Amino acid sequence: MNMVLIENAAGSSQVITIIEEFAGHSVSRDLNPGDHAEVLVSQFKSITVRETYPDDWLTRGRNRNRSVSDA
Template identity: 85%
Template sequence: MNMVLIENAAGSSQVITIIEEFAGHSVSRDLNPGDHAEIPVTQFKSITVRETYPDDWLSRGLSRNRAAAA
């Protein structure tokens, strides 16, 4: 199995989001400055890394709160 190491540099002020897609499912996680993630990869998985903006955090938090209340 192959692994990919993704690190958000400690001096960065930007949070990044990693999105893993496989078998019709999607999993995302945020990396704060100084954090890293080791992700196993296969030919059937795609990985997207993008900058996360404060508006994204707010909309995700609101969505989680609505889902928890339902």
């Protein structure tokens, strides 16, 4: 296995999202400016890194908070 380091530069004002897909499942996480993540990669996993626009980020945060309060 190999490891990839993904870093959102500290001077950036943009949140980025890392999406890992493997075995029919998908896991995503946001990186704020200055954050980094180490991701294990293999031939069975795909990784997508994309900019998360503020509206997307705020909407996902609100939905996440709403689902926690409903539980």
